[in-house]
Amino acid sequence: MHGYELRKRLNLMLGWGRVLSYGSLYPALKKMLRKHLIEEEAQSVTPVTRRPRIVYQLTPAGEREFTQLMSEVGPMAWEDDNFDIRFAFFGRTDMEIRLRVLEGRRSRLQERLDRVQRELAMTQKEVDSYARELQRHGVESVEREVRWLSSLIDAERNPRPANDEQAAGRGDLGDDDGVRDEADVSRTAQSSQENE
Numbered sequence: 001m002h003g004y005e006l007r008k009r010l011n012l013m014l015g016w017g018r019v020l021s022y023g024s025l026y027p028a029l030k031k032m033l034r035k036h037l038i039e040e041e042a043q044s045v046t047p048v049t050r051r052p053r054i055v056y057q058l059t060p061a062g063e064r065e066f067t068q069l070m071s072e073v074g075p076m077a078w079e080d081d082n083f084d085i086r087f088a089f090f091g092r093t094d095m096e097i098r099l100r101v102l103e104g105r106r107s108r109l110q111e112r113l114d115r116v117q118r119e120l121a122m123t124q125k126e127v128d129s130y131a132r133e134l135q136r137h138g139v140e141s142v143e144r145e146v147r148w149l150s151s152l153i154d155a156e157r158n159p160r161p162a163n164d165e166q167a168a169g170r171g172d173l174g175d176d177d178g179v180r181d182e183a184d185v186s187r188t189a190q191s192s193q194e195n196e
Contacts, residue, residue, distance in 0.1 A: 001055060001056060001057075002043075002053050002054060002055050002056070003022070003025060003026060003029065003054065003056070006025065006029075006056065007020055007022065007025050010025075013088050014084055014085065014088055015084075018084055018085075029056060032062065035061075035065075036059055036061050036062075037058070037059060037061055037062035037065050038056045038057060038058055038059060038062050039056070039057055039059055040054045040055065040056050040057075041054070041055050041057065042054055042055075043055055070086070070089060070092060070093050070097070071093075071094070071097055073097055073100045073101060073104070074104075075104070075108075077100075077101045077104065078101055078102075078104035078105035078108055079108070083101075083105050086101055087101075095156060098156060099153065099156050099157070102149055102152055102153050102156065103153060105149055106146055106149040106150060106153065109142050109145055109146050109149070110146055112142060113139065113142045113143065113146065116135075116138065116139060116142070117139065120135055120139070
């Protein structure tokens with residue numbers, strides 16, 4: 001896949017909240033090339049650019065690196081900078097690892113929420129109405145994510161039998177092989193939104 005297509009797919013996968021720029025993509029690709037995680041191949045010249053288009057392909061070493069990264073569980077997996085990316089690839093992750101990452105993320109957010117709520121109680125008199133509104137918005141966003149994570153964790157722990165899924169009109173997050181597909185995630189996300 002060439003850089004433009006790769007950027008387009010990653011931006012679609014990660015959603016509007018995380019837009020990948022060319023200034024981030026190409027240095028990352030160069031680093032991966034140096035580590036032999038990907039390889040490049042020049043395709044024929046296109047009528048539009050007159051330059052050969054470079055196509056990137058994952059190497060066996062890159063596959064192993066990806067598998068190893070997706071199996072790591074720890075603070076880096078659930079912090080703000082990494083969680084969305086990890087979640088986007090949950091379909092290729094073992095259920096136990098998914099659960100540990102989701103629980104770690106929920107725990108971290110709950111700690112943050114408790115701290116912010118304590119601080120809010122002390123600063124409410126010192127800030128104007130706009131600052132209070134921004135604080136309230138932040139708290140509500142974290143509360144919403146904690147509820148969402150709780151519903152995902154519950155779905156991972158208590159997969160619904162196929163008959164119940166059809167009756168309810170939606171699926172759980174896990175398949176028999178322990179891997180979720182995009183349709184499962186979409187149905188669960190839609191269900192979570194309907195419940196809010």
